[in-house]
Amino acid sequence: MANYSILALARNALQRHRNWPQAWGSPVLRPSYDAVIIGGGGHGLATAYYLAKLHGMRNIAVLEKGWIGGGNTGRNTTIVRSNYLNPESAGIYEHALKLWEGLSQELNFNVMFSQRGVINLAHDPGEERELRRRIYANQLAGVDAEWVGPTQLSELCPILNLDPNIRYPVVGGTLQRRAGVARHDAVAWGYARGADHLGVHIIQNCEVTGFDIREGRIEGVRTSQGDIKTPKVGVVASGHSSVLAAMADIRLPLESHPLQALVSEPVKPIMPTVIMSNKVHAYMSQSDKGELVIGAGIDGYISYAQRGSLPVIEETIRAIVELFPITSRLKMMRQWAGIVDICPDASPIISGTPVKGLYFNCGWGTGGFKATPGSGHVFAHTLAKDAPHPLNAPFALERFYSGALVAEHGAAAVAH
Amino acid sequence: MLLLDCPWCGPRSEEEFSCGGEGHIVRPTASAEMDDQAWGDYVFMRTNTKGMQLERWRHANGCGRWFNMARSTTTHEIVAVYKVGDDKPELPK
Ligand SMILES: Cc1cc2nc3c(=O)[nH]c(=O)nc-3n(C[C@H](O)[C@H](O)[C@H](O)COP(=O)(O)OP(=O)(O)OC[C@H]3O[C@@H](n4cnc5c(N)ncnc54)[C@H](O)[C@@H]3O)c2cc1C
Numbered sequence: 102m103a104n105y106s107i108l109a110l111a112r113n114a115l116q117r118h119r120n121w122p123q124a125w126g127s128p129v130l131r132p133s134y135d136a137v138i139i140g141g142g143g144h145g146l147a148t149a150y151y152l153a154k155l156h157g158m159r160n161i162a163v164l165e166k167g168w169i170g171g172g173n174t175g176r177n178t179t180i181v182r183s184n185y186l187n188p189e190s191a192g193i194y195e196h197a198l199k200l201w202e203g204l205s206q207e208l209n210f211n212v213m214f215s216q217r218g219v220i221n222l223a224h225d226p227g228e229e230r231e232l233r234r235r236i237y238a239n240q241l242a243g244v245d246a247e248w249v250g251p252t253q254l255s256e257l258c259p260i261l262n263l264d265p266n267i268r269y270p271v272v273g274g275t276l277q278r279r280a281g282v283a284r285h286d287a288v289a290w291g292y293a294r295g296a297d298h299l300g301v302h303i304i305q306n307c308e309v310t311g312f313d314i315r316e317g318r319i320e321g322v323r324t325s326q327g328d329i330k331t332p333k334v335g336v337v338a339s340g341h342s343s344v345l346a347a348m349a350d351i352r353l354p355l356e357s358h359p360l361q362a363l364v365s366e367p368v369k370p371i372m373p374t375v376i377m378s379n380k381v382h383a384y385m386s387q388s389d390k391g392e393l394v395i396g397a398g399i400d401g402y403i404s405y406a407q408r409g410s411l412p413v414i415e416e417t418i419r420a421i422v423e424l425f426p427i428t429s430r431l432k433m434m435r436q437w438a439g440i441v442d443i444c445p446d447a448s449p450i451i452s453g454t455p456v457k458g459l460y461f462n463c464g465w466g467t468g469g470f471k472a473t474p475g476s477g478h479v480f481a482h483t484l485a486k487d488a489p490h491p492l493n494a495p496f497a498l499e500r501f502y503s504g505a506l507v508a509e510h511g512a513a514a515v516a517h
Numbered sequence: 518m519l520l521l522d523c524p525w526c527g528p529r530s531e532e533e534f535s536c537g538g539e540g541h542i543v544r545p546t547a548s549a550e551m552d553d554q555a556w557g558d559y560v561f562m563r564t565n566t567k568g569m570q571l572e573r574w575r576h577a578n579g580c581g582r583w584f585n586m587a588r589s590t591t592t593h594e595i596v597a598v599y600k601v602g603d604d605k606p607e608l609p610k
C-alpha cells in the first residue's frame with residue numbers, strides 16, 4: 102500500500118495522477134476463512150480492520166452484496182457525537198469519538214472529521230429540563246456538554262431563527278464542542294484500504310444466501326459466489342439483519358424502516374455548526390461542497406424499499422424553513438433513503454446468538470455512523486475472543502429477556 | 518405515498534393512518550406461567566418480513582379503528598385489507 106502524503110501527491114502530480122495504486126483489490130473468494138464478516142458498510146469494514154490489526158486474524162473476508170459503503174454508511178448525514186444519556190451509551194459512543202479524533206492518522210486516509218460542534222435545541226421549559234439533565238449525565242460520564250442560551254446560539258449560528266414569536270420558539274440548547282461531521286464514504290474506503298493492506302479479502306457483489314449450521318454451531322456460509330467454510334461469522338447488515346437472522350432461524354427485536362435525507366443546491370458557507378431539534382424533528386449541517394444536508398424522520402411502516410415517502414420530508418422541510426428562514430427559496434437537489442434497523446430501546450445489539458460462532462452487530466437504527474470506529478473495535482474483540490468487550494457487554498440480546506434495556510429515545514429521538 | 522383502504526371509511530391518504538407493525542401476535546393467555554424467555558419473545562422479537570407481510574394499521578386521524586392489511590414491504594403493494602378477527606387472507610405466491 103502506497104502511503105498517502107504530501108510527497109506522494111507531488112510525485113503523482115508530476116506523473117499526471119496516472120499511477121496511483123488501487124486502494125483495495127478484488128480478490129477471488131477462498132473456499133474457507135477463519136472468520137467471515139457479512140456486510141461491507143463502515144461497521145463491517147472497521148470490524149475486519151481491527152480483527153486483522155489488533156487480533157492477528159488475517160485469513161478473513163468481508164462479504165458485501167452490493168458495493169462497499171453502498172448501504173447506510175453512504176446514505177447518512179454524518180453527525181458524530183457522544184452525548185447520550187446512559188453510562189452504557191456514553192461508554193461505547195465516547196470510545197468511538199476518541200477513535201474518530203485520531204482516525205485519519207490511524208488509516209492514513211482523510212476521513213474529514215470536522216469537530217464543528219453539535220447543538221440540540223430546546224423549545225420549551227420541559228425540554229430544557231430534559232436536556233439539562235442530559236448535560237449533567239454527560240458531565241458525570243466524562244463527555245463534554247454545555248448549555249447555550251439564545252445569545253450564544255446567535256453567535257454560534259447567525260442564521261438560526263431566535264424570534265420568540267414563532268410556533269416553536271428556541272429557548273436554548275446543548276452544545277457538544279467535540280462533536281461534528283465526517284466524510285461518510287471516506288470512512289468505508291479508509292477502513293477497506295487498511296483492511297485490504299493487512300490481507301483481508303473484501304468481496305463485493307457477493308450476497309449471503311444461507312448458513313451451514315450443525316449441532317448448534319456455525320460451519321459455513323452460502324453465497325451467490327459459492328459456499329465457504331468458516332467457524333466464525335459476524336453479521337453487520339443494518340436494515341437486513343432480520344433477513345440474515347431468519348436464515349439461522351433466529352428472530353431479532355428489530356423493525357426495518359426507511360430513513361430519508363436530502364441536500365440543497367450548494368451555497369456559500371452559512372452554517373458553521375450542526376443544529377438538531379427533537380421537537381420539530383429536523384436537523385441541518387453544511388457539507389464542504391456547500392450543500393445543506395438535511396435529515397428527516399423514518400417512515401412509520403416497515404419497508405425495505407430504499408425510497409421513503411413524501412409526507413415525511415414535507416414535515417421536515419416545514420421545520421427547517423421555520424428554524425432557518427434563509428433556506429425558504431433554496432432548491433433541493435437530491436433526496437434518498439436508507440433502510441435502518443430500529444431497536445425498541447434505541448440502542449444497538451452487539452451480541453452472540455444461540456448458534457455458536459454466529460454474532461450480530463445491528464440495531465444502530467438511525468444513529469450508528471458516529472459509532473463506526475468504536476463498534477468495529479469492540480465487535481472485533483467479541484469475535485476474536487468469543488466474549489464481549491466490557492463496552493459492548495450491556496448491548497447483548499439477553500437484555501430483552503432480563504429487562505435491562507438501555508433506553509436512549511431522548512438522545513436518539515431525532516433520527517440521525 | 519400510500520393510498521390505504523380503511524374498511525369503514527374507504528380510501529384515504531397514508532397521512533391519516535398509523536402502522537401498528539406485525540399482525541396476528543396473540544397476547545398469551547397463560548401469562549402467569551410464562552418465563553422470561555417467553556415474555557421477551559412475545560414483547561420484543563419480530564419477524565420483520567422482507568416481502569409480503571400481515572400487519573396492523575389504525576385509521577388514527579379518521580375513524581380511529583384498527584384493521585389488518587397484507588402488504589409487500591418491498592413494493593408496498595397492498596393485496597388485502599381485512600377486519601380484526603377475520604381469518605388470514607390467501608396470499609399470492
Ligand atoms: C438518511 C440517514 C441519515 C443518517 N444519519 C446519521 C447521522 O447523522 N449520524 C449517525 O451516527 N448515523 C446516521 N445514520 C445511521 C447510520 O447510517 C447507520 O447506523 C450506519 O451507517 C450503519 O452502518 P453499517 O455498516 O452497520 O450498515 P450499512 O452501511 O448499511 O452496511 C450494511 C451492508 O450489509 C450489506 N448486506 C445486507 N444484506 C447482505 C447479504 N445478504 N449479503 C451480503 N451483504 C449484505 C448491505 O448491502 C450493506 O452495504 C443515518 C442513516 C440514514 C439512512
Ligand SMILES: [Zn+2]
Nearest residue numbers: 523526576580
Ligand atoms: Zn376509518
